[in-house]
Amino acid sequence: MASKWSKYGKRYCKEWEKETQLKDWLRPVTGDDKNAACRYCKCEIRAHHADLLQHMATEKRVRNSRPLSSARLTTMGFTKSPPPKTTPELELKLACYSACHATINSVDHLGELVQPHTACGVKLHRTKCGALITKVLAPCLLEDLVKDIGASQYSLLIDESTDVANEKQLAVVVRYFSTSLNKLVTTFLGLFTLEGSSAQQIAQGLLDFLTKVGLDFTRCLGIGTDGCNVMVGKNNSVYTHLRQKNENLVLVKCVCHSIQLCASKAVEVLPRSLEFLVGRSYSWFSHSSLRLHEYSKLYQLINNGKEPLKLVQLSGTRWLSISSCCKRILEQWDELKLHFTLCKDKYRCYDAEILSEMYKDPVNKLYLVFLNPVLHRALEFHELWNNIELWNSMKSFSPECILSQAKPPHQDVPLLKLFKGDIGLLDTQYRQLCFLPWKNVTKNDIASFWVEVLHFTDASGERCFKELAEFALSLLSLPLSNADVERVFSHMNLVKSRLRNRMRNEMLSAILHVRYGLRFRGVCCRDFEPTSKMM
Known part of the structure; x- marks a missing residue:
């Protein structure tokens, strides 16, 4: 009885070209699928798998393949390509x-573009990519951060x-001295959704989050917040609830927020027309390229061809932004006055008429001239009176003071009450x-001084100032402002935008962990090497 192959015949199979022992020399025959070719x-050769294996072992094929072997190519000046990266490593990258x-979503196309050019068979689409970010990269980077903090x-x-989806988020940034990097580190710790806006709910959510990531709250030295009542109120605030868990917790109000509030209250005594002048001058040009072009031609005519600088937008919540607005308007006052005088008759616009009259009034210019240096000084202000006692106490740990023979005894240093350890040993050091x-011992780099003290060893190889140096470095980790946590919200708005408003909080937090984790390591995605635990 004839076999089925005698009736239908065997055909060339493309899968044979992927076999290790056949892929180097096996090729199809054009127009003939019943035979295969040896390059x-x-x-x-007949397109039978057994015949192909038999031809591979012949002396003729072995002899003809020697000039094209990898060793022969190396001696001829060709170099062997590096071994391809493993599939998990490339997918993590x-x-x-x-x-x-x-x-x-872009990974769907990116994975298909990369796949033909890799020998390890990468298969990566958005579902798998999202799982790698949320389940592998972010948890491992967070674990490395918590391990680096340790018992410090x-x-x-x-x-x-x-956020854009109207979900209340609480961002947490940690500041500490890294013994592995020998420097103070400020980086993103986490982001979670708040279940309520009360002080107790925020405090409990923060404590639960710290327990989840594995940080001991009793090791927390200070907390930096803005000046709102729910955060820093005397009776029922987040700080008072946290103080019940850590009685030595230091509160540091944000300097920037306090200055903004002071400036906002101070300008209430000034005429409201000033805010109208600054805001409407910007909006006059912001939505009209024709008006901007006309003003540019006028400015170049007056100033010998120089291009005008654009006016600055006035922020509704950051009143100190009026400083740069006032400065830019004063620099172009005469040109703006002439421009609005011409536009008043040309466009018959009520706003142009009002602005023209305001620019002609010298009192308005006098107000801006008065405000410009005052607001500039406020921008340079870096001390908050409520925290002045705290920063004065930290002077005791400056190199100039602590190396002095006339330094005060340790009992007179107020911040020593925060030390948890042997006071006698600390006094000796x-x-x-x-x-x-x-x-x-320079004044501008106190951290370097204490790093040197931390690593100093005596004749026996022991670090004899370890406790004092670690305590001083922990004091330097106290926050000056919460500008870093504001930057987290800027990143959050870039990641979870109006076009990506359905992003879950788990994915949002994971992406921020990856971005800040790479920044913490001082690398970017092209230099990132997955750890063995990630693999």
Whole structure:
């Protein structure tokens, strides 16, 4: 009885070209699917798998393949290509790139573009990419951060905001001294959705979050917030609830927010017309390229061809932004006055008429001339009176003071009440520190001085000032403002935008962990190397 192959015949199979022992020399025959070709011997073989294996072992094929072997190519000046990366490693790198610079949906096309050019068979689409970001990259980077913090004392910066999906988010930023990097580090710790806006709910949510990531709240030295009542009120605030868990917790109000509030209250005594002048001058040009072009031609005619600088938009919540607005308007006052005088008759616009009259009034210019240096000074203001006692106490740990022979005894240093350890040992180190020569004693880099003290060893190889140096470095981790947590919200709005408003909080937090985790390591996606735990 004849077999089925004698009736139908066997055909060339493309899958044979993927086999390790056949892929180097096996090729199809054009127009004939019943035979296969050997590119070494320049001959045809019947398209039977057994015949192909038999031809591979012949002396003729082995002899013809020697000039094209990898060793022969190396001696002829060709170099062997590096071994391809493993599939998980390459997929993690692509997922890391997506979290840093692209959207998750774009991975559907990116994976298909990369797949033909890789030998390891990458298969990556948005579902798998999202899982790699949320389940592998972000948890591992967060674990590395918590491990780096260890048992060190740290400070927290917290603030709440509402994203584009009207969900209340609480961002948490940690500031601590990293013993592995030998420097103070301020980085993103986490982001979670608030279940309510009360002080107790915010405080409990923060404590639950710290427990979840594995940080001991009793090691928290200070907390930085803005000046709203729910955060810093005397009776029922987030700070008072947290103080019940950590009685030595130091509160640091944000300097920037306090200055904004002071400026906002101060300008209430000024005429409201000033805000109208600054705001409407910007909006006059912001939505009309024709008006901007006409003003540019007028400005160039007056100023010998120079291009005018654009006016600055006035922020509704950051009143100190009027400083740059006033400065820009004063620099172009005469040109703007002439422009609105011409536009008043040309466009017959009520706003142009009002602005023209205001620019002609010298009192308005006098107000702006008065405000310009005052607001500029406010922008340079970096001290808050409520925290002045705290920063004065920290002077005791400056190199100039602590190395002085006339320094006060440790009992007179107020911040020593925050030290948790052997006070007698700390007193001994405090008194002996001034008897040794130190290199990094500059006023501008106190952290370098204490890093040198931390790593100083005696004849027996022990770090004899370890406790004092670690305590001083933990004090330096106290936050000055919550500008870093505001930057987190800027990143949050870039990631969860109006076009991506359905993004879940888990994915949003994971993407921020990846971005800040790479910044913490000092690398970007092209330099990122997955760890063994990620693999």
